[in-house]
Amino acid sequence: MRIGDMVRRTGVSERLLRYYENQGLLSPARRASGYRAYTEADVATVARIRGLLAAGLGTATIARVLPCVREEAEVLAPTCxxxxxxxxxxxxxxxxxxxxxxxxxxxxxxxxxxGPAAPPTEEPEAPRTAQTTQTAQTAQTAQTAQTAEAI
Incomplete structure (x- = not known):
């Protein structure tokens, strides 16, 4: 799959995929045209990278851990x-x-x-449309006219 498909599958940006490649975390194959060709294994690797990053590991540590992780059980291989x-x-x-x-x-x-119980939240004010604005202005004008007559 091409990089755009990989972005959609993993939710990781193109820039971040290239960064993972530059850090030695991801090694997609290259097509004759030079475009990256990602596989299902690469999708799994990106998920593993994201999980290790979320756990707080840095990319240098992840680069050393990834080769030791067994695909099927995600456990360290005895060689590490x-x-x-x-x-x-x-x-x-x-x-x-x-x-x-x-x-x-x-x-x-x-x-x-x-603390005291939180006060109930107020309903958000409805957005004003041209009609509600005009109705409010008409009501205000009528009230102003009545006040002027009373004086």
Missing amino acids: PDLVAELRVERDRIDLAIGQLLTSRGLLDQVIAA
Whole structure:
């Protein structure tokens, strides 16, 4: 598939796909014309890259992890034991961040519970059309005329 199809399939921009390629994370084949030719495996690789980025790994670490990930089970291959220690450090960092976020959420929950009930939200004002604007102006003009007569 061409890059436009890859963008639609993965939700990743052309620029980001090229960046992944420049970082050594993605290696699409090239057609005789020079255009990139992506495969279903490339779609899976992009999903894996996005997941690892979301987990907080940098592209340099991801470049070392990707060759060790087995396609079918997404586990480290036995040939990459040197990454296990580094990935444990990353996991511990993520666990710490999760703990901090849970603490923050707990604090917000306490503040929300201690505060008064939120007032009901008001209905948004309907957009004015030319007719409603004219009707409002006519009503205002009539009221002004009545006030002037009373004086």
